[in-house]
Amino acid sequence: MRRMTARPANAHQARLLRLLRDGGPNSRAQLGDQVDLSRSKLAVEVDRLLETGLVVADGLAASRGGRRSHNIRLAPALRFLGVDIGATSVDVAVTNAELEVLGHINQPMDVREGPVAVFEQVLAMAAKLRASGLAEGFDGAGIGVPGPVRFPEGVPVAPPIMPGWDGFPVREALSQELGCPVMVDNDVNLMAMGEQHAGVARSVGDFLCVKIGTGIGCGIVVGGEVYRGTTGSAGDIGHIQAEPDGRPCACGNRGCLEAYFSGAALARDATEAATQGRSAELAARLDEAGRLSAVDVAAAAAAGDATALDLIREGGNRTGQVIAALVSFFNPGLVVIGGGVTGLGHTLLAAIRTQVYRQSLPLATGNLPIVLGELGPTAGVIGGARLISDHLFSPA
Amino acid sequence: MRRMTARPANAHQARLLRLLRDGGPNSRAQLGDQVDLSRSKLAVEVDRLLETGLVVADGLAASRGGRRSHNIRLAPALRFLGVDIGATSVDVAVTNAELEVLGHINQPMDVREGPVAVFEQVLAMAAKLRASGLAEGFDGAGIGVPGPVRFPEGVPVAPPIMPGWDGFPVREALSQELGCPVMVDNDVNLMAMGEQHAGVARSVGDFLCVKIGTGIGCGIVVGGEVYRGTTGSAGDIGHIQAEPDGRPCACGNRGCLEAYFSGAALARDATEAATQGRSAELAARLDEAGRLSAVDVAAAAAAGDATALDLIREGGNRTGQVIAALVSFFNPGLVVIGGGVTGLGHTLLAAIRTQVYRQSLPLATGNLPIVLGELGPTAGVIGGARLISDHLFSPA
DNA sequence: GTTGCTTTGTCCTGTGACTGGAGAAAGCCA
């Protein structure tokens, strides 16, 4: 079945589609208030959109003291796929055209198995969502991968934690398999777009979105647009030096932030503490292989374990020092903290805040909120849907 | 005498004015090639510009095998003023509409004397340039000040090194005195715009411009536009922590980059080395008050003094470490090093390069040139002219 | 029910922006 064959024919139509996406159903009059076009011109464009089937008019709204208005809304059958590929798990979700999540699956997975195996799994998950009746097909898909991406082509470049992916034509391959347009981006950028669309970053033009998962990355939004850098590696803050001649890092350098704090580093440090008998609480959570995960540390911290709390605080301090530097440099209007280690929540946040507020200049921190992401694991998939809808809702 | 009363009436005219500014005189046909308008429409807009007097047609170009074309150029009487206020000196220059420097004066000065005294001096310098016959008046002025600026209003905010300036309405006051439109920005942003217009950063979309003068700052250009941050303090990297619990800094914190390397820090360290007898070369340059300046260090280094070279190298290393972090974060296409301490040149550059190439990821540094600014002290004033011309050459 | 008022949506015409072609002007070359 072919879907969404039409695209907006001009900037007006694209604008209208985005308004309907972000603001939900609207009357012609309400649209006119937001769009600075005469009612006649607006009517023409809306009619054309109705003809293409991209939007539909269904039912009448309640009267506001005069003639009742028609509800104009995006085609209710439109479906976007959001895919967030992490280091150790995948999230796949379907949304409608308003980017509301209709169904969401999370499964463990290992990126290092390579793109072929991973996409087999992703396609199976997508098929499952479709089979459950949530979608008859997909009109577009936005994919996030945990590494730098050459954005225009949708190809990962030199990704440190997923070596088999270098140069794999993700966009092209998935577009073929799914039979719909596909856009690919860094997972951190997707999270930023998610929080921008439906989370804490609504209405903020310039902000940073720090994602602490298996690694650490940072989404950069400038004037409402994701900034990707010259080679697509902007925001790659995991390998900023946090300690001169410090711990060795997987990247070959020493003292990288990621070597001190990230899901992986936290798990390793906690395991060490547990096996050295520094924390009974942590030791009790060791698995058969004698290992701990970041989730265990979060649980131990929630139970009040001092060692776990110390690990989190120390990591938060390191991260906070780096963020403080970025805040001085970038002067954002908001800093969002998110990612897999959400359980660490407020202990982590407090440590980061302390460092930033202490080290950055008052002018940069004066009105700077530093908050946790609001969407959790759905930020990435919503960001994916947002990414592809931005693409499709732009002039052909 | 009233000047440049007209402004471009629409985006087409603005575009044409900028093309003429950046590309020099052009025929209608050449303009048409760059502007994607029909020849008829183009002719209409050019005619309107000719009517307003913003552009003039003077003479015929050589034939290229057919009818000779008219030379269309910006009005030759247009004059912009570029003012670059540093911590210890001012640069004032006049340019024509193509932003070519026609005259340039530099004078020592102390910002701490406050805006009134400083502007008295600036106005005198501008009058001198005018008196020398280079300009009959000014059509606009771009001013750079060494501190953060609330850009839309042109007002310095909480500038650390120039306390008397906080909230002083620079734009309004100067506009009144000069009788022409004025725009105000951070001096570092001006330098970035200068190098972008006429220096090493031509044709680079995303780059960083690190200015090492009395302090250290960084101009950020994203997609060809200067990025100023939420409160106008973006690029304020002098107070990024370079050393935990390090040297006390004038800002009240400890370990700031500026406490280790900047014109002021370098002078202080060199003076110390000289008085402690660690360098005869430096000691020979002490002034009557027993002090050295950054220029003395540069001279000593040029003479091969090991202590001076060490100081520069050490400072370069610190600066390079911070820049490495910023490169990882921002992934620029170019890094420009400039500012008062140009004499330190290649020793400094080598130290910075070493750190950046060693600490940043290959993807970010692979094609990353790190170069000295090309314009020296004229970068700022050209940037000022560029700033105001961008403003004036935009639709009214 | 009727009347007046409000809101929503449609229709129509006039205006200005813009394109593309025809051709004039001006130059080169043989």
Place this chain on the structure above:
DNA sequence: TGGCTTTCTCCAGTCACAGGACAAAGCAAC
């Protein structure tokens, strides 16, 4: 002098758009 090229101008036709007139549809007061 006649072809060929480039540059520039003029003109008519097309399209985008605004804004007013008007129709449709609803509410409320009488």
